[in-house]
Amino acid sequence: MPAFEPMQRLVVTIAIIASFVTFLDGTVVNVALPAISEDLGGGITTQQWVVDAYLITLSALILLAGSLSDAYGRVFIMRIGLIAFGISSVAVAAALDPLTLIISRAAQGAAGALLVPSSLALITAVMRGEVQARAIGVWTAFTTGAMVVGPLMGGLFVDFLSWRFVFLINVLPIAITLLLLSRLHLPEHPRGTRVDWFSGALCAVGLGAVVFALIEQPNLGWSSPAIWLPAVVGAALFAWFLLRQRRPVAPMMPLSLFRVRNFGWGNIATLFVYAALALNGFVVSVYLQQGAGLSATAAGLASLPVTVLMILLSSRVGSWAGRLGPRLFMTVGPLLMAVGALLLLTVAEDFSYWWQVLPSMIVLGLGLSLTVAPLTSTILGAIDEGHSGIASAVNNAISRVAGLIVVALLSTIVGGVLDLDGFHSAALVTAVLFAVGGVVSWIGIRRNPVEAAEQAQR
Known part of the structure; x- marks a missing residue:
């Protein structure tokens, strides 16, 4: 397994922390939704807007941010994003009514859009081949872990402090990342191209x-x-x-990128897999509180097995995929997650976490660990370094748009009310989305011929 050089290790650390706050805020809010609704008013519609206001600006502006990253420099754009994210997080925590909260969440998403593409572009700029695959695996383990551990952190703050503290989690990691950025002396060559x-x-x-x-x-x-x-x-x-x-x-989203086989098919798989993840995260966090009667902390703990498996396995899976090729992992992983989603159909009125939810979380965690690092590495590894910022932005935009749409359709999916029947309907839709993602990967993904030749020579 290739080791990181000191500069590469610093880049990976910065990329992880910068992205961590963005992914964390995308999921930490789920477990806080019942408390927000109780405090500020509004039902499922307000809850949808609290999630989607963030995703709208994150999804729409992440493409623009990718262009900015390539045009003006990754470190510069990341620094602006970190400062803006910190300010908007404080505004969210201070909101006194739903409208102010939703507007502040939209501002937070706009700031977050500057962070993800620039952080991944840092990795792709300084690493290639198996080292890059491992780096993305490490990045994936922690950032996807943030998506899953978010509900646990949110639950603890909701139960023991206030939902408002959920949005102040970011202040410390933002300060640490700004400090690390001051130590990073990475040669950058901003192209100064016109931003659309x-x-x-x-x-x-x-x-x-x-x-x-x-x-x-x-x-x-x-x-x-x-x-x-x-x-x-x-x-x-x-x-x-x-x-x-x-x-x-100078297109913002060069459509020619989609003619690269692994990039095009990988992003189609991304659309289905991340739609399923967003639907599952929202529904499980809210139903376990409002339907099963768990506390916010207990609802957050429910997904902890997924986090543990991601941290333990993602780096290894990234290296395996670098050696063996990504197709098998990107097929088996989503299909395994589809099985995990179907296991949620065992949830009944007589609720038991240990027999009805835990098996699903374990299977989902295994499937997610097999999927995310190979998926990300395959998509970004298919594009040359000069377009790494926009390639990362496109992939992240697609994943956020997937979540954005599926949350917007939530009322239709669950039949207007997130009761037990609605929960089961969401589980079925989640399973179908995961399965389609696996089938798409099997049909479309192939091993990068350059990396395959390099591996054959070893």
Whole structure:
């Protein structure tokens, strides 16, 4: 197993912590939703908006952030993102009404969009081959672990302090990352290319309008102009955004990237796998409190086995995939997670975590450990270093859009109420999404021929 050089180790550490706060805030909120709703008012619609306001700006602006990272330098963009994320986190914690909270969450997502592509681009800029695969495996273990450990941390703060402290978790890691960045002397060559701000606006407004329609549709119905008009306008704006990406000069999301086989098919797999993860995370965190009657801390502890397995296995799996190729891992992992989702169908009115939820969490953790590092490494390894920032941004945008859409459709999926029947419906949809992700990987993913040749020579 290749060892990291000191500079590489520093880069990996910075990338992990910078991304950690973004992933953490995407999931830590799930377990706090019942407490937020009780304190500030609002039902499932408000809960959806608290999650999706963050995801809308994170998803829409992460593409713009990828362009900024390539144009002006990864470290510079990351530093701005860290400072803005800290300020917006304090604003979320201080919110006194749902509207202020939702606006602050949107600002937090915008700041987070600057962090993920620049952090992964740091890794891809200084590492290649098996070392890069291992680095991404380590990054994946901790950042995906943040997605899973978030509910536990959130539950502890909700039960013993306040939901507001959930959003102040970020302050210390942000300060540490800024300090580490001051020690990183990485040669950067900002290209100074023109950034397409107009396309960024089209993407953000288009996605936001469509998501508004999906979330509010159960309340107002599709016949209401307040629903169908934003849906139509939003879809048109997003289509305009895609048309602008066909231009040969400085597109925000170069569509030519999708002609690279592993990048294109890998992102399709990403869409299904991360939609399933987002749906599962939201539904399990909320139902275990509102349906099964667990405390916020207990609901957060429910997913701890997934975190432990991710930390133990992801780095190893990243190295294995670097040697053996990613296709098998990216196929078996999602199919295993589909089985884990189906195990949640055993949840009944007579609730038992140990027999009804724990087996699912173990199987999900194994499947997730097999999937995420090979998926990320395959997608980013398919693209040259000069486009690493935008490639990372596109992949992360797709994963966030997947979560954004599935949470917006939550009321439709669960039938309007997250009761036991709704929980079972969500488990079935989750399983189908995971399974499709596995099938897509088997059909489309192939081993990088350059890496295969290098491995054959060893």
